[in-house]
Amino acid sequence: MVTTLRDMAKQIERGMSIALPVDYAGVSMAMTGPIIEHGAGDLHLICVPTGGLQVDQLIGAGLVRTVETSAVSLGEAGGAPRFNDAVKKGSIRVMDATCPAIHAGLMAAQKGSPFLPMRGLIGTDVLRYRTDWRVIDNPFADDPDPIVLIPAIKPDIAIFHAPVADRFGNVWIGRRRELAAMAYASTNTLVTVERIVEESLLLSETTAAGTLPAIYVTSIAEAPKGAWPYGLWGEYPTDTAEILRYARAARTAEGFEGYMQTGLMEPAI
Amino acid sequence: MSAVLPREVLICAIARLLDGVRHVAVGASSPIPAAGAMLLRALKKKAGAPLPRISILGSVEHNFFTNGSAELFDCAGQGRIDAFFLGGGQIDGQGNVNLVGAGDYPGSTVRWPGSFGSAYLYFVVPRVILFREEHTPRVFVDKVDFISAPGVSADGVFRQGGPYALLTGKGLFAFDKEVPGFRLESVHPGHDLDDIRQSTGFEFAHEENPQQTALPDAETLRLLRGDVLDELTETYPAFAEQMRKDHELALKACEVVS
Numbered sequence: 001m002v003t004t005l006r007d008m009a010k011q012i013e014r015g016m017s018i019a020l021p022v023d024y025a026g027v028s029m030a031m032t033g034p035i036i037e038h039g040a041g042d043l044h045l046i047c048v049p050t051g052g053l054q055v056d057q058l059i060g061a062g063l064v065r066t067v068e069t070s071a072v073s074l075g076e077a078g079g080a081p082r083f084n085d086a087v088k089k090g091s092i093r094v095m096d097a098t099c100p101a102i103h104a105g106l107m108a109a110q111k112g113s114p115f116l117p118m119r120g121l122i123g124t125d126v127l128r129y130r131t132d133w134r135v136i137d138n139p140f141a142d143d144p145d146p147i148v149l150i151p152a153i154k155p156d157i158a159i160f161h162a163p164v165a166d167r168f169g170n171v172w173i174g175r176r177r178e179l180a181a182m183a184y185a186s187t188n189t190l191v192t193v194e195r196i197v198e199e200s201l202l203l204s205e206t207t208a209a210g211t212l213p214a215i216y217v218t219s220i221a222e223a224p225k226g227a228w229p230y231g232l233w234g235e236y237p238t239d240t241a242e243i244l245r246y247a248r249a250a251r252t253a254e255g256f257e258g259y260m261q262t263g264l265m266e267p268a269i
Numbered sequence: 270m271s272a273v274l275p276r277e278v279l280i281c282a283i284a285r286l287l288d289g290v291r292h293v294a295v296g297a298s299s300p301i302p303a304a305g306a307m308l309l310r311a312l313k314k315k316a317g318a319p320l321p322r323i324s325i326l327g328s329v330e331h332n333f334f335t336n337g338s339a340e341l342f343d344c345a346g347q348g349r350i351d352a353f354f355l356g357g358g359q360i361d362g363q364g365n366v367n368l369v370g371a372g373d374y375p376g377s378t379v380r381w382p383g384s385f386g387s388a389y390l391y392f393v394v395p396r397v398i399l400f401r402e403e404h405t406p407r408v409f410v411d412k413v414d415f416i417s418a419p420g421v422s423a424d425g426v427f428r429q430g431g432p433y434a435l436l437t438g439k440g441l442f443a444f445d446k447e448v449p450g451f452r453l454e455s456v457h458p459g460h461d462l463d464d465i466r467q468s469t470g471f472e473f474a475h476e477e478n479p480q481q482t483a484l485p486d487a488e489t490l491r492l493l494r495g496d497v498l499d500e501l502t503e504t505y506p507a508f509a510e511q512m513r514k515d516h517e518l519a520l521k522a523c524e525v526v527s
Contacts, residue, residue: 022338023297024297024326025337025338048338049338049385049386050382050383050385069383070383070384070385070386071368071382071383071384071385072382072383073298073382073383075297075298076298076505076506076507076508079380079381079382080382083380084380087370087375087376087377087380088376088377088378088380090375090376093375094375094383096369096375096383096384097383097384098384098385098386098387098388098389098417099338099342099385099386099389100339100342100346100386100389101388101389103338103339103342107339118389119346119389119392119393119427120388120389120390120391120392120393120427121388121389121392122422122426122427123416123419123422123423123426124384124388124416124417124418124419125369125374125415125416125417126369126384126388126416126417127388129374129375143425144425145425145427146425146426147427175334175335175336175337176337177335177336177337177339177340178337178338178339179337180337181337181339233329234329240506240507244507
């Protein structure tokens with residue numbers, strides 16, 4: 001259960017689908033280096049529901065075949081340079097979605113259902129290009145009422161970062177319930193945390209409500225400041241200057257290589 | 270106090286567009302809409318009126334959701350969100366929004382981040398304010414290259430929401446879904462109808478002499494430059510810093526002139 005970042009990265013196999021959280025929910029940036037070092041490629045990334053720095057870096061490292069996402073950007077630092085370049089070159093396939101559709105797909109998997117219906121989407125090019133989605137007529141309506149069905153999304157692995165886990169593998173996710181949604185839907189879940197505590201998080205009602213139980217967690221590893229340069233809720237703010245620095249460097253493939261090689265994967269604590 | 274900055278005109282226009290909402294949601298990369306919502310709340314507070322709820326995605330301070338990033342969309346689907354903002358790499362005269370890219374999809378010549386929640390929220394949120402500072406023919410096009418979210422829907426398609434207004438760096442438009450199309454409501458200081466016509470790639474309705482966008486009074490400006498900017502810093506540090514620098518520059522310019 002408790003392991004190292006490198007050993008966790010080894011669980012990723014070529015061609016797997018990997019769910020990664022939105023930039024403010026708890027991105028395991030600490031895993032980015034080990035994943036790249038491990039080198040399993042041809043990955044299908046599922047951004048829950050959007051991607052940022054980590055997705056851009058995995059694309060820049062050439063490990064990604066497909067990105068299923070509602071958006072990829074660096075937020076205030078602008079567009080995601082390696083993602084944008086890969087789209088232009090056609091070197092990755094993008095399955096453009098919309099945020100609630102990603103949530104709907106995970107929710108379907110969480111419930112063991114084949115799909116979930118959702119409003120919106122009709123008349124969009126998002127729907128037009130998602131040939132894996134379907135439109136049916138609402139069987140409960142008296143009048144014609146088209147509605148979109150989103151198939152279950154079942155990632156092979158979910159990877160995220162959280163403040164605390166206990167030594168039994170229970171992980172405190174607070175109000176970031178999308179982390180639980182990712183874990184419910186995924187076959188395996190790898191979690192890095194700021195610290196591992198001795199006492200079970202399930203012993204207190206206060207922490208139990210915000211805890212993802214170990215049944216959904218495959219491995220945990222300690223990684224202090226593991227979301228850096230992203231922030232982690234309740235722990236530390238985003239290092240905007242560092243993300244801007246990356247955004248500038250990664251405008252070119254060479255600049256990206258340089259950034260990734262100069263040991264900048266370590267947080268300035 | 271220095272002259273009103275162009276961005277302050279926008280923030281104040283947003284606060285007016287939001288008047289009356291119970292709950293407004295703001296996207297993760299939308300500092301000006303967030304500032305407008307915060308300004309409205311500060312004005313309501315001062316007037317002793319009921320305060321609008323503000324949900325800013327990515328903020329800890331200004332976000333009361335406890336069910337992860339899905340809750341915003343669930344909340345909107347339940348009819349609990351009255352207003353939301355959408356930008357767009359391209360916006361056309363029918364109110365269609367493109368957040369995906371220019372050119373032929375999928376090999377877009379220019380790729381933007383993606384549709385985010387637009388393909389859903391545009392359908393369910395009653396007052397969607399289209400906001401884009403850059404007012405050029407490359408943004409305001411005759412027809413978008415990719416429809417992330419459509420301005421109007423065919424009869425029989427579930428539609429409770431849609432475009433309410435379009436605010437740009439040059440002017441403010443209202444949307445009429447019956448046409449469907451935009452109508453120029455007012456022009457910001459420093460711009461005129463000709464300028465807007467030349468900068469807009471689609472046809473729009475307008476008065477012969479459109480009025481100027483209303484400017485904030487001194488008290489509104491004080492709130493904006495004080496409490497609102499402080500509040501904004503938590504979620505949009507780089508933007509708030511830039512606003513402060515702009516004020517200093519404007520103040521220095523005033524000193525030089527006087």
